[in-house]
Amino acid sequence: MTSTALLLEGISLTYRGRSAPALSNVSVSLEAGGSVGVVGESGSGKSSLAAVAIGFEAPQAGAVSLYGEPLASRLGRRTIAQRRAIQIVFQDPNSSLDPTWPVWRTVTEGVALQQRTGDAQLREQAELLLAEVALPPDLLDRRPHELSGGQRQRVAIARALAVDPKVLLLDEPTSALDVSVQAQVLDLLLDVQERRGLSMLLISHDLDVVRHLCTRIYVMRAGHVVESGPAEEIFAAPRQAYTQALIAAAPRIGAG
Amino acid sequence: MSTPLVDVEGLCVEFRSSRGWMRAVDGVSFQIGAGEILGCVGESGSGKSATASALLGLLPRRVGRIPSGAIRFGDRDLTQLDETGWLGLRGREIALVPQDPMSALNPTMRIARHLRLAQRGVDRREASARAAQSLARMGFDDPDAALRAYPFQLSGGQRQRVLLAMALLAHPKLLIADEPTTALDVTVQAEILRLIETAAHEDGMSVLFITHNLGVAWRICDRIMVMRAGQIVEAGSAHQVLSAPRADYTRALIASVPGAVPPRTRLVAQGGA
Amino acid sequence: MRPPPIIMQVGGGIVAVLALVALLAPWIAPYPPEAVNAGMAFAPPSAEHWAGADGLGRDILSRIIHGARPSLLAALGIVAIGLGGGAILGSLAALTGGLFEQVIMRLSEIAMALPGLVIALALTAALGPSLVNLTLALGALSIPFYVRIVRGETLTLRERGFVKAARAMGAGPIWIAFRHIAPNLAPVLAVYATMGLSGAVLAASALSFVGLGAQPPMAEWGALIFDGSQVLLSEWWVAVFPGLAVAVAALGFNLLGDGLRDWLDPRSGS
Numbered sequence: 001m002t003s004t005a006l007l008l009e010g011i012s013l014t015y016r017g018r019s020a021p022a023l024s025n026v027s028v029s030l031e032a033g034g035s036v037g038v039v040g041e042s043g044s045g046k047s048s049l050a051a052v053a054i055g056f057e058a059p060q061a062g063a064v065s066l067y068g069e070p071l072a073s074r075l076g077r078r079t080i081a082q083r084r085a086i087q088i089v090f091q092d093p094n095s096s097l098d099p100t101w102p103v104w105r106t107v108t109e110g111v112a113l114q115q116r117t118g119d120a121q122l123r124e125q126a127e128l129l130l131a132e133v134a135l136p137p138d139l140l141d142r143r144p145h146e147l148s149g150g151q152r153q154r155v156a157i158a159r160a161l162a163v164d165p166k167v168l169l170l171d172e173p174t175s176a177l178d179v180s181v182q183a184q185v186l187d188l189l190l191d192v193q194e195r196r197g198l199s200m201l202l203i204s205h206d207l208d209v210v211r212h213l214c215t216r217i218y219v220m221r222a223g224h225v226v227e228s229g230p231a232e233e234i235f236a237a238p239r240q241a242y243t244q245a246l247i248a249a250a251p252r253i254g255a256g
Numbered sequence: 257m258s259t260p261l262v263d264v265e266g267l268c269v270e271f272r273s274s275r276g277w278m279r280a281v282d283g284v285s286f287q288i289g290a291g292e293i294l295g296c297v298g299e300s301g302s303g304k305s306a307t308a309s310a311l312l313g314l315l316p317r318r319v320g321r322i323p324s325g326a327i328r329f330g331d332r333d334l335t336q337l338d339e340t341g342w343l344g345l346r347g348r349e350i351a352l353v354p355q356d357p358m359s360a361l362n363p364t365m366r367i368a369r370h371l372r373l374a375q376r377g378v379d380r381r382e383a384s385a386r387a388a389q390s391l392a393r394m395g396f397d398d399p400d401a402a403l404r405a406y407p408f409q410l411s412g413g414q415r416q417r418v419l420l421a422m423a424l425l426a427h428p429k430l431l432i433a434d435e436p437t438t439a440l441d442v443t444v445q446a447e448i449l450r451l452i453e454t455a456a457h458e459d460g461m462s463v464l465f466i467t468h469n470l471g472v473a474w475r476i477c478d479r480i481m482v483m484r485a486g487q488i489v490e491a492g493s494a495h496q497v498l499s500a501p502r503a504d505y506t507r508a509l510i511a512s513v514p515g516a517v518p519p520r521t522r523l524v525a526q527g528g529a
Numbered sequence: 530m531r532p533p534p535i536i537m538q539v540g541g542g543i544v545a546v547l548a549l550v551a552l553l554a555p556w557i558a559p560y561p562p563e564a565v566n567a568g569m570a571f572a573p574p575s576a577e578h579w580a581g582a583d584g585l586g587r588d589i590l591s592r593i594i595h596g597a598r599p600s601l602l603a604a605l606g607i608v609a610i611g612l613g614g615g616a617i618l619g620s621l622a623a624l625t626g627g628l629f630e631q632v633i634m635r636l637s638e639i640a641m642a643l644p645g646l647v648i649a650l651a652l653t654a655a656l657g658p659s660l661v662n663l664t665l666a667l668g669a670l671s672i673p674f675y676v677r678i679v680r681g682e683t684l685t686l687r688e689r690g691f692v693k694a695a696r697a698m699g700a701g702p703i704w705i706a707f708r709h710i711a712p713n714l715a716p717v718l719a720v721y722a723t724m725g726l727s728g729a730v731l732a733a734s735a736l737s738f739v740g741l742g743a744q745p746p747m748a749e750w751g752a753l754i755f756d757g758s759q760v761l762l763s764e765w766w767v768a769v770f771p772g773l774a775v776a777v778a779a780l781g782f783n784l785l786g787d788g789l790r791d792w793l794d795p796r797s798g799s
Binding site for chain 1: 277290299300307355411412441442444445446449468469470471472474475478498499508509510512513515516519520522523526
């Protein structure tokens, strides 16, 4: 039996001031070394799920656990080791990097947080991290506005890898990128996963991206999981009408 | 095609930068026939949006210019048009559906007023009636409620449908759709694409459809031109370009779409796309 | 870095000249500011007295040059108090939230609903008219303005991806406040502070004009304008030249702030 890296059980979340719940009784499990996709349209609750997993939002009901160890719902109550075990890459590469920080500081932020480290040493580590995400060392002193969208997203991935996470949450990591850049970033994510044995939870509205990266899929709508199962099965024979509509609506070369 | 509605020849567009005038569109020629949907496919920096701006007379003054080339629209050359000429054309004969629906609507005006103003020269009561009809056609369950709403009260998909309704109410000869569905959910996207297709193929409206999404281009376009670095690398029927591409760049672009290769295999060919 | 825009160069130039004048006043002023010369009473502008002389025959240009120091120092003091207080209270309000934030924000709103200059007038009168008290009063009254800016910007920054990523990696509130929020806030505040200096110069002169600031015989621009206002119709130069100094200073800070905003905006070119 494979062990479960991240388990969300019976999560219900209603944002303050809202009547409709963002998540109702949602359970998702991510096996160690696996890649799970959460697909859904806007308002489905898929991003809220990531926010709960990482501790940005505290659900009213449900439990989050990491390798069987229960996690506090609030980020501030988790131990540093627990916090660093789950990292996230956001959709918008513009706001996910501090515009006042050079690349080398950004990618080694997690190292600097852990212990006082000299700049020279941080730069050395930054160079290794950039190499891992296939960026050249001459980007070390650039600032985010001097990078392309794809480079920014690689920097964000390198920053997450710096703290050696066990679980990587990817919230629409390629939605803002051109297709050829998206392809490079998806390739990189597969490489990184293989090299580090990471478990990945991918949140996306793009069925093709999810299908490409994930072996298991959860389809969400209006805060509920409507269907889940192995990716091949869901794409080959979706059981729920909503999943069928979603797959049919996605325009694909050669379809229709 | 006997006489195309739009005939662009050797169009160049330049933008001013700190290093002088930089060419964004470099000698592009294409035609759009009546009722035809021409897809303009490319990535950021390909020049597809600059081409659209030139066709709308919306190049930023002093910072953008057309050094050479012609854009024939009917019997006029749009590159020679002054701002008064454009005012008579834009929103009437040439309409735009932009990418960002929020900034394209006036936040202080109700939807009804937007739709009324889109129909110039139509009396008020008639215009209101047509506005309601058009929203119903756009798939609004409760058009009257939508008419009373302010832009911020609508979802992104609803706002995009309002913009399409505004564009279509003017019965333009040419619709320029600039990534009109990029920000939308797939189910809403499918609906918008269907509406544009109907207007083109049933009412004879020509469409320049700008997109970076090859699946969308396949779904809606009759013909496709692929742009890269300001030039057209390949043009032809949608079927030919996307299923039997001739240019290496088009092939690489198609290969980089996930779904074209088995899951969890490399998308970028070794050696780079 | 890109070259600064023209208006910033012009504004910066004006401000630099004013700062130099203030620093070097004793060396560049043609006459001592308090040198009375009865024979020259109300002398009009001439080669000897470029800006004329006042009722006691004191050289107006020299008094304006010497007046730069108290006038600009008062403006600096006002903005420093407002900005400092605003930055501390505003960022604390945004980062702590809860009751503290509520109290701070309601108090700010009340303070901003009051007519600032009138309150400053009353406050200075109560504390006793002096340039220091005037600076304290105007500075304290500008705090709410900066509180609102700092809190708003901090709340926006707190939701940005890089702050969330830092929290996920274990960063605490101190790290986030000093490493992420402060550096991103600094350029915004620099712009507001420069603009604020323009308003502060005007406000300080206004209060000095009504006698609540600099006390005679100290040369200060507002006080100089007051001296001249008695004889404005006959000996116009006594009031007009100090007035010009105030206007030029306000304009300089305004241009500098405007240009700074364009220049620091990372979106405008690279």
